[in-house]
Amino acid sequence: MPFEKVESSPDFPAMERRILKFWAEQDIFEKRKQLNAGKPKWSFLDGPITANNPMGVHHAWGRTYKDAYNRYFAMTGHDLRYQQGFDCQGLWVEVEVEKELKLRSKRDIEELVPGNVEASIDKFVHACKDRVNKFARVQTDQSIRLGMWMNWDTTDADWAKSPDERKSYFTMSETNNYTIWAFLKKCFAKKLIYRGYDVMPWCGRCGVGISEQEMKEGYKLVEHRACFVKLPLLDKPGENLLVWTTTPWTLTSNVGAAINPKLTYLKVKLKGEVYYLAKGVFKQDRMASSGGDEEGESTAKKGKREWLDGVPNLSSIEQMFKSKAGKGESYEIVGEVKGEEMLGWRYAGPFDELPAQQSEYGFPEEVAKIVQQNGWCPAVTGAAAHRVVSGGDDVSESEGTGIVHTAPGCGGIDFAWGKANGLPPVAPIGDDGCFHKGFGALEGKNAADPTTADAVFEELKKKDRLFGVERYVHRYPHCWRCKTELLYRLVDEWFISMGAAFDPANPQSPPGGYSFRAEIAKVTNEVTFLPESLNGRAREKDWLKNMGDWMISKKRYWGLSLPIWVDEKDPTDFEVIGSREELKERAIEGWTEFDGHTPHRPWVDKIVLKNPRTGNKMHRVPDVGNPWLDAGIVAFSTLPADWRPADFITESFPGQFRNWFYALLALSTMMSDGQPPFKTLLGFATALDQYGQTMSKTGGNSIEFVAAADDGGTVADAKGTPLPFKAIGADVMRWLYCRQNPASNLLFGPKPADEVRAKFHLKLWNCYSFFVNYAIADGFDPAAAQVPVKDRPDIDRWILSDLQELIRTARAAFERFDVMAFALAAEEFVDAKLSNWYVRRNRDRFWSKNAELDAAGLRDKLAAYQTMHTVLTTLCRLIAPCVPFFAEVLWQNLKAPGRPSRGFESVHLTDYPTVDESLVDAQLSDDTDALLTIVTLGGAARNAAKQKVRQPLAELRVYADADAARRAVNRFAEQITDELNVKAVTLVEAKPLRSTAKINMKTAGSKIGAKKKDVEEALKAADPDALAVKLRGGPVDLAGVLLDSADIAIEYVAADGWAGVVDRGTQVAIDARLTPELRAEGLSRDVIRFVQDARKNAGLDLSDKIVLSLSASSPELAAAIRTHREAIAAAVQATEWVEGPLPSAAHTAAVKVDGLELTIALQKV
C-alpha cells in the first residue's frame, strides 16, 4: 500500500512533534548539509536573541523569517553556516538576577559575600552566566520546536563546553569580548576614545548612566510638581527674578539664572515687591502646545498640550499674580527691561546656607578637582557665583518664566552654560540617586522621592522664596529596564567620538580629520534595506546625523570589561588594550590570578599595567561596556572572513536603527576600513495582540511560545478578561508570520491563528486527504507510467500551468525576500484553484469505478491522479521553507516509494521546484479564469431566479465581449452545464439583458426640481449602456441637469421568465421557467439527497448496498420517483426496490420534499 489513510481532523502540534523526532532519528538536517557542502555560499548572520527568559511568540516572527530564507537557499543549493547567537551580557540579565537573589541595590550586590566586594562580584557574575546558560538552553529547545534548523547545542556535553566551543555563538564568549577589545583599540588609535564629564540621565536604582540610545525607550507622560521661585536681586532690594522648575531638588544646586539677551522682560509689581519675567510668557495660554511661539502664528493651529486626566489645567502667570494680589487688589506692570541689560546681576540663591554651596570650584570634592584641572571656572563657590548669565536662544518663552534656573551639576544644558560662564557645578546626588553630605536636611534623601520636593518647598516657604507650586504634566525619561525616574547627574563616563561635526561646543571632541559618523554613513549607502516602504537607509542615516557621541561605559558588573587602563595619578592619561596577548605582555601584576578566567570582572580588574610614559601604575576602569558593542561585533567575531559580508540579516526594526543595525554598521566600518557587514537587511514591525494592543506580561495579553506551540494557555481579551486558548502549533504560527506584511504590525492571537489554519492548512489538508483516501481505495500507483500531459484534459493542463506560475512567483518572492507575496499566492492557489475548482470539478473522475471504465476512462482517471499527485508534491516543496512540518507530513505520505529516484527521505532534501515552461499554457489559464467568472455569474443568475442548484433548468445564455469568455463558453460547455445544472449553455450575439436607467430621487430630487418630466424624457431617449459608461467618467448633463452616478441607477432586466446578471462585458441569463419534466427531475434530485442523508444517518458505509422503499402520497412526487427510478437507484446504490414496507430492522425517515410527504425505508443488503 503506497499511501496511508489520512485522518480527517488532524492534530497539528502532535504531528509536528512526530516530525521533529523523525528528523532527529534520520539525521535529515545533516543530510541536507551534506547535499550542499561545497556549493555556493549563502551567508546568513543571526541577530543574537537575549538569553534572559523563555521565548515569546514575538520572537517566533523573526525566527520564522530566518529559518524560511535559510531553508529556501538550502533547497536552491547553497552552503549555509546555520549559526545562531545568544546575547548574554548587560543590565537585562543583571536585573533578573537581582530579582532572583532578592537584591535591591548595588550595595546589596557588593555585599553578597559579606565584607568581600571582590568575592561578591565574582558570585554575582557567575549567577549571571548561569542564568544566560539556563535560558540559552531553554530558547534552544524552543527554537528547535519552532522547526528552526541551526547547528544547535543539544546535549549535556555541548552545554558543558565553554561558550567559545559551542555551536551557537555567545556574546559572552572570550572571542567576542576580545574582538571588541580589538575594535576599541582601533578607535583609540584614531583618538576617538575619550573620558567625558557631563550631566547625563542616571538611574538611581540601577546605578548606571543611561545612554542616548537607551533613553529613547523610556519617555513616559508623568505628573510632577513644578514651582515658581523668587531669587532676590542683591543690588536691587525688593526686586526678584522669577524662575520656574519641574525638578525642585535641583534648586539646592542653583548657581546661575539664564536669560535670553534678545527677549524683553517685564517688571511686575505685586504687594510691594517687583518680579522680573519674560514679557511673552506673562499672559500666555500655558495649555497650548509648545511650538508656534513666534508671534502672529498664534491661535490658528495651536494644539493642546499633552495632559493627564485629573490634573488641573495650568493657569497663566498673569492669573497667578491676580489671585495672589487678593480681593480688590491687582498687580502692576512697572516697566520693561531688555534681557541683555540684566546680564551679570547678582542674586541670592535659594539654598546658599548649605555647605555644598560653600565649596570652591564646585561640589563634591572629586568634581571640584576635575573642574579645577580642566579650568572650567575660577576659584569661586556656588553661593558666591549666583548671577544672571546668557542662555542665548536656548532660553525661550515657550515654557516657564523666560528666566531659567541653572544648576550646572544637574542638567545637560546647565552644565554647558556653567562652563561657558565660569559657574562652578554643584552635584547634589550620588550614584544611588540620594543627596550627598553637605545638603543639610536633605542629606540621604532620594531626589526622585516626592517627599524630597515637599522638603524643598518647606525650606523655601520658610525663607519666603516660594512664589507658587503647581501640578505639571510632561514627558520625562525613565529607566528602560526598571522604570525608575531618571535623574540628571554629573558623571564620568567613557565615549567614542562620532565626529565633531554636530557638537562644536564640546571641547572634548578630537579636532578635525576623521569623522566616524561620516564613514559609517558611507557604508550605510552600500547595503539594501527592506522592505522598501520603511526607508531604512534614510532612518539609519538620520540617526547617524543626529546622534551624539556613543557612551560605552556602564558602572555595573556583568558585561564586557572595558579594556581601558588609567594612570593612578593622572586621570587624563589612559590606554586601551586590544587583545589578551597584549594584556599578558603589559601586565606587571595580577596575571597569575587572572589567567584561566574569562575577561570579566572581578578577575580582569586585578591586572595592573605600568605607564610607559610616567612609570606609574595603571588600573582598569571599573566600568563594563555597552551591550550593543557585544551584538555589533558579531559580523566579525562569528563570521569567518570568507563568509563576509553576510548576505542577509533580519530583525524587528523598532529601535534597531539606533541599536543593532547601527552597532553592526559602526563596528564593521572600523574593523574592515569601510566594508559593509551585510548586504541585505529585512526589518519587520512589532507583534501586537489580536486587538491591536501592545503585548505585555502585566496586561495578561502576551503569549509565551510554549503556550502557543504545545501547551495552550490563557490570554486577555480586549477588556482584560483572561480567555483560554488551545495550542496553535508551530506551522500555523509560521504561516501567520510568512503571510504578514513585514512593514506593518502583526496582530497575533488565537483568532488570527484559527483564521489562518482554516484558510490555508485545513484547505490543503482536505485536498490532500481527499486525494489520498481515494488513491488508497483505487490502488493508485504513483510509480505508474505518466500519461503525457498533452493527452490530459484541459482541467489537468490548466492546473499544471497555473502551478508553474505559482513556482515562478515563489522563486521571485524568495529571491527578493518577500515571502509574503509567495504566501498570499499560495493561499490563492490552494483555495480558489485546487480546492474550489480542481477537486470540486473532478470528484467524478476519482469516484468512478475501475470496473465500469473502458481503457480511455482508466487513462483519464490515471491522468487525474497523476495531475493531483504532481500538484500536491510540488506544493509540498514550495511551502516547505515556510511550514516545514506540514510540508513534511504531506510529503512523507505522498512521495512515490515505488520510484527510488524520487523517493527522497524528506521534502527538505528535495530541490526547490523550477518552472517547466512546456507546461505553461497562458490561453488555457485565461479561458479558465473566464469560465470561473461565468460560473459565478450563473450562480448569481440562479439566485436571482430563486432556483436552487438541484433544480435543473433549461438554458443558460451568455453574452461576452472578451475573447477568453467566448472561447470558454464553447470550450467548457460541459462543465458549465454540469456545474450550474442546466440542460444547455448558449453563446449569444445579442445582449440578453435589457438595461434601463432610473433616477434616484433621493439624491437627485433637489437637483432636478421642477424639471422632472424633461429629465425623464431625456433619460428615456438615452442609451442606458452608453449612459453608464459616461457616468463613470463624471457627471452627465440630462435636460440641463448635471447628474452623477449616484443619481442614476442602471438596472438590467431579463426577458419574462428569465433572470440575469451582468459583470463588466459579460451578461448571463438563465431560463427560470420550469416544465413539468424539469420539475420532476428536480424532485427526484431532492429524493436522492434525502435518501443519501438517511443512508448516512443509518451509519452505512460508502460501499454498502441497500434495499429501498419509498412511499409518497402525492401523485406528483410518486410520478417523479417513477420516472427517475433508475437514476435514484443508481445514485443511492439500491440493488432492490420494494414497494411495500420493509421489515422492522430497517432504517426509516419521514421527510418533506418541497412540501410533499415522503417516507423512506432502507436496509443494508
Place this chain on the structure above:
RNA sequence: GCGGGUAUAGCUCAGUUGGCUAGAGCGCAGCUCUGAUAAAGCUGAGGUCCUUGGUUCAAAUCCAAGUACCCGCACCA
C-alpha cells in the same frame, strides 16, 4: 519644530511597471451544496480608494498642497 511613513468596506488588510465596473478574510444578511470539506460554499449589502489641485487617452497607483494618524530626530529649564 525637523525628517520619514501611512491613509482602500464596520474591523484587519491585499492591490506588480498607471489600464476597463477596486479585492480578500472576519463581521452582517440571505441562500446553498455535500459520501474530501459545517473549521464548508455561494450571493448580497457595505467604498468620496483621506481632501483639493495637477500630469495623462487613462490615477487607488505618479506629482504638489492640505488634513489625520504612526515612527524617527530635536526639545522637555
